[in-house]
Amino acid sequence: MSEKTNPGNFFEHFRVGQRIVHATPRTVTEGDVAIHTALYGSRFALNSSATFAASLGLPQAPVDDLLAFNLVFGKTVPDISLNAVANLGYAAGRFGALLYCGDTVSTTSTVIGLKENRDGQSGVVYVRSLGVNQRGEMVVDYCRWAMVKKRDTSVGAPEPVVPDLPRAVDSSELTVPAGLRVTDYDTALAGSPHLWDDYEVGEKINHVDGMTIEESEHMMATRLYQNTARVHFNQHAERDGRFGRRIVYGGHIISLARSLSFNGLANAIRVAALSGGRHVAPTFAGDTVYAWSEVLDKFSLLGRRDLGALRLRTVATKDRGCSDFPYKDADGNYEPSVVLEFDYAVLMPIRR
Amino acid sequence: MSEKTNPGNFFEHFRVGQRIVHATPRTVTEGDVAIHTALYGSRFALNSSATFAASLGLPQAPVDDLLAFNLVFGKTVPDISLNAVANLGYAAGRFGALLYCGDTVSTTSTVIGLKENRDGQSGVVYVRSLGVNQRGEMVVDYCRWAMVKKRDTSVGAPEPVVPDLPRAVDSSELTVPAGLRVTDYDTALAGSPHLWDDYEVGEKINHVDGMTIEESEHMMATRLYQNTARVHFNQHAERDGRFGRRIVYGGHIISLARSLSFNGLANAIRVAALSGGRHVAPTFAGDTVYAWSEVLDKFSLLGRRDLGALRLRTVATKDRGCSDFPYKDADGNYEPSVVLEFDYAVLMPIRR
């Protein structure tokens, strides 16, 4: 028998400071973009239209920022989270260079923290993952942490290192992609008259639409991202697993929520930062996902009078509309329908 | 609470003569074409093969005409038919410039008629929708009418205006795409020896094959077209809706019928006109769609001895083969299996 199959890393294999080169650099194509559109129905004009992109000074339509994120995330799975019990959180995420069709993303991760659980069966692995394009420019750079099983429980616990991650990405870290200018921004073509000026901190937006997920859809998405986590694909094994069925990859819900958010946030032309995110509950095929957003903060951007930023919390639910903005109850527990909380910043044109 | 979500227009919001610029111009890509092939299995050589397209004088393979149609239709939904009860018909449709990968389609509509229903709860909106490429050339130009709800039933009925739409597009309005020549047309590569000369008015063709529709397929198609009509996507809401389940977008059936029609009409290289269409009955996931066609008329084209036109009626059914050409009963009512009647013109090479 052969030992050539990749078993993934277990908790005891990680070392703080370790740098991991992830396999299979990935060239993004128009095919990926079309599948992304077919799976999520995203309508952001900047990502849909070469002419709209040209009107904003860009050479072609950049790919959706969350497609970039999911491609980078997918690369990290075989090395970081193949043996994860749970994907616990995200922080300190920034989006840099726009990703264009034809670009190739390469991904590396650095272990920035390790903390074994008291039972000695698993531990939390903190990594910072960096996706760069073929010119070495940062496309997305973010931290996540996951609870990873130990295989050899006789190995002692490492010195605990818990990184000091910011509660939110600071506005000074938000960057505007090179060349992007919105002097000719056309709100009719973009799909909404509501610009940065029109959003208020504390404002809540019900994105109204609901989207039912099919097994083939979430699997196609997750395979497109070359994410190899087994719980998404194998009904034969999951039948006897924790939930009796395949679990939808969390990034699928993030992309779906972002797509639904077009209805109310059509001018949120780019995701600039990822401050946090929690997959509050699992999602399954057959579930219908809804979303709403709250404006957590508004920022000006240094040296820009044309573009501002909004910090948003987008909450996704399953099988429950969001007209009353379900989130947490009085005790601070999530409402049962909530599946995702996503804290991020977007860029939006300012009215001239 | 925010009012930034697009509620769509209601009947009382439309005015005759009103021009609507639809959001999200759409760049068509090879990705869209591949998904179209994967969803419908279309085999028309002109759309499948760069070398075949080159042999007909074209710079690359144009995208399927119904993909162009569905992309344009999709754009109109958020403004025209988000609150529609029914999509009632099509007329006066013409296909102009071929659409190529890399082209961007922009869509506008003009309200050409309004007629409130007697109950004051809804009315029929007639629009002419125009999709143009990035050079402003007409790609598809067609009329449709839909029954749209009123939100504020206290608003009085507008002066009724019912446009005078032709029963069929006149053959003088059919255009041959610039550069298309069929002197080197290879019937072996095209998949059928039957040319324009071989079809007779009144001839009926059973397209034989049946295709079962899955939920993920019709949703992927409809999202690819960025069509936002809610009844296609949300099982959680439709469970309590009219049919208890998601309804397949009518344009999906049109594309499927056109694709099935390859078997018997392989040399119908382009759709040139859309004279009429009715979605006779709803289609659902699990239904198997079959199709047959009747040649309604044959036209010569002014100044062309190489290409002629056929006016076709393609009828699609569900869960019933078409060897006996199901259509209407003696009383003029549709047979229960019929889901679509589509009246259109195609271009076909003439034998040399």
Place this chain on the structure above:
Amino acid sequence: MSEKTNPGNFFEHFRVGQRIVHATPRTVTEGDVAIHTALYGSRFALNSSATFAASLGLPQAPVDDLLAFNLVFGKTVPDISLNAVANLGYAAGRFGALLYCGDTVSTTSTVIGLKENRDGQSGVVYVRSLGVNQRGEMVVDYCRWAMVKKRDTSVGAPEPVVPDLPRAVDSSELTVPAGLRVTDYDTALAGSPHLWDDYEVGEKINHVDGMTIEESEHMMATRLYQNTARVHFNQHAERDGRFGRRIVYGGHIISLARSLSFNGLANAIRVAALSGGRHVAPTFAGDTVYAWSEVLDKFSLLGRRDLGALRLRTVATKDRGCSDFPYKDADGNYEPSVVLEFDYAVLMPIRR
């Protein structure tokens, strides 16, 4: 009524030596590649990454060899196996020029054998099918045989001709694509440290992962290949068919098995030969496919010290993991879970 629908060829229509030009040459695009990735999750770096391909001397990422195979196979179906009862086997397959996005594959077949069954109801048709690119270079060239029904059983049996097909493609027939060099091969980016040197004849590799098939997935794949065999698409007809449901196209299982084989054979950068294959049992939606491989042989390639070949047998199962390498029982009968046996050769870098 019209006779313009293609009924396919029946056994009595074939003649030894007959050459068939298959319809619809097919231009391969980035869209096809993305759908292939979304359906199978393949991660081979050479097919996923333009930069990785460039590091091996290639102008862009070539498409997956089995996508090329399935596209060529699909073309042959309307003429060869539309009336087939069973697809019996493959032999003598070679892969030549790499297929790149933008290339157009044209396919022809030659009938190389015919043998009517004793009952006079059907017979075995042997064909050699050749897919070439737009420069006429061989992309894939293989033999297959299928049992095809007779329509007119009064036609007498032809002189039986059974071609002498090799049990395995000889190593001297394996070619390395022009320009491919692996001097800069990066195993970290490729996803595995195991090179040609590390594999031993007789070694068995469990590819571990399982993938559950959905109806929409196998139908999308099969339509993408423009394969028209009816048993894959029509639940309304198959409900009363042999299995009561749609059958998954065998090539879908081959592609899935190859994709699963990445985990253990990540450096098998190209399929060079197809020596044999049997679709041992049908696969249906809902089945979970697993795979394992055995190294049947190892070859050096004439004049190459950088690349060697492995002859592999990959076995796919349904609803059964492969940790104990299920294959045949003591009597030589396949284990009930086995659905595919695939005998092929791959190229793999040699350690420097």
